[in-house]
Amino acid sequence: MKVLIVGNFSETSKTTVTNHFPENWDVVIVPPGEYVLQHIKDCQVLIPEHIKVDHSLLSAAPHLKLVQTGAGYDNVDVDACTKLGIWAANAAGVNAQAVAEHVLASLLSYYKNIPFLDAFMKNKLDESQLNYTGSELAGKTIGIVGLGAIGKKVASFCKSLDMNVLACVRNPAVTSDDLVKITDFDTLISTADIISVHVPLTQQTRHLFNKTVFQQMKQTALFINTARGGIVKESDLIDALKNRDILGACLDVFESEPLPMSSELRTLDNVILTPHTAGLPDGRKFHKKRYDFFIRNINRVANGEEPESKLNQLVACDTDKTNESEELP
Numbered sequence: 001m002k003v004l005i006v007g008n009f010s011e012t013s014k015t016t017v018t019n020h021f022p023e024n025w026d027v028v029i030v031p032p033g034e035y036v037l038q039h040i041k042d043c044q045v046l047i048p049e050h051i052k053v054d055h056s057l058l059s060a061a062p063h064l065k066l067v068q069t070g071a072g073y074d075n076v077d078v079d080a081c082t083k084l085g086i087w088a089a090n091a092a093g094v095n096a097q098a099v100a101e102h103v104l105a106s107l108l109s110y111y112k113n114i115p116f117l118d119a120f121m122k123n124k125l126d127e128s129q130l131n132y133t134g135s136e137l138a139g140k141t142i143g144i145v146g147l148g149a150i151g152k153k154v155a156s157f158c159k160s161l162d163m164n165v166l167a168c169v170r171n172p173a174v175t176s177d178d179l180v181k182i183t184d185f186d187t188l189i190s191t192a193d194i195i196s197v198h199v200p201l202t203q204q205t206r207h208l209f210n211k212t213v214f215q216q217m218k219q220t221a222l223f224i225n226t227a228r229g230g231i232v233k234e235s236d237l238i239d240a241l242k243n244r245d246i247l248g249a250c251l252d253v254f255e256s257e258p259l260p261m262s263s264e265l266r267t268l269d270n271v272i273l274t275p276h277t278a279g280l281p282d283g284r285k286f287h288k289k290r291y292d293f294f295i296r297n298i299n300r301v302a303n304g305e306e307p308e309s310k311l312n313q314l315v316a317c318d319t320d321k322t323n324e325s326e327e328l329p
Helices: 011-020 034-040 055-059 078-083 096-111 114-122 149-160 185-191 211-216 234-242 288-302
Strands: 002-006 026-030 045-048 066-068 087-089 141-145 164-168 194-197 222-225 248-251 271-273
Touching: 002 034, 011 026, 011 288, 026 034, 034 055, 045 288, 055 078, 066 288, 078 087, 096 114, 096 149, 096 222, 096 248, 096 271, 141 149, 141 185, 149 164, 164 185, 185 211, 211 234, 234 248
Parallel strands: 002 026, 002 045, 045 066, 066 087, 141 164, 141 194, 194 222, 222 248, 248 271
Antiparallel strands: none
16 A cells, blocks of 8 residues: 655654554655655555645556545545546545634634733743733624534634624525524624634635725734635735734635745734644644544545545446556555
8 A cells, every 4th residue: 555645744744644554554755846756656545735636647646546635625636536536535524623722722822912921921021011902702703704514613612702603604504503693704704803714715715805805804803714825815914914904813824835934924913823733733744633534534445435525426437447456455
């Protein structure tokens, strides 16, 4: 079994991840670039980060049986996978608890001034000169854009803090209940004190948050994005933050990752930044629940079963794209 993982991993992270897989599997981790083509030609499973999985790349992988992603799969051409007889699956919901906890931690850190106060104490400044403003969360309204597994968990956490919870969803069958009041997007962004994004990156959601939307928000609104950077037009967000059109932002994802060192976001005092780690509670580049799910799914495909959380459907004649006797070892 050869599993190819593509992403930017430190040596420590590589060791942590590879050691989690069965010993008899050949797990190769490479950064995006030339080594991908070198290794993909004989792998059965691809776990891609920061690369486009398109028809050209898939065509160079005659033995590939499964493309497995985390929660997001905007980098994968699912139709191309189907045409080539390759299963595509994500890990929907696996990181819901971790990401929702990160959102809550971001909320608390921002309103309780944790980064600022920590730096103040460590810099040994005179406490008589301490000046800051904060806020309790009780009574505030959070607007959740997208009410999937993560959005529902965020709603539950916030409700327990006596917050009001609004949400907008695409599914008209979803209605208000004791936990969440369903509303439309425009109402949500104009009335919420906090806006948290939990939708996938699609053609419809790309740059959903732009200058017009930021201008509709309260000047006291906090914006949180742990979904995908491309949902936000980053230059418009930077302008809104610099001009104090909104209160601030907590960002875990960015249009370009890693976030460029030259990004103005790194210089703003009303922003809390984290390096796309909301779904990785067990260490840099590692989430035990996620990799346990990956292993289960790989074994399912190896045993001739459909993967969990599949993104496509293969007909029987498509799955044997190299020869009828080939199986996952």
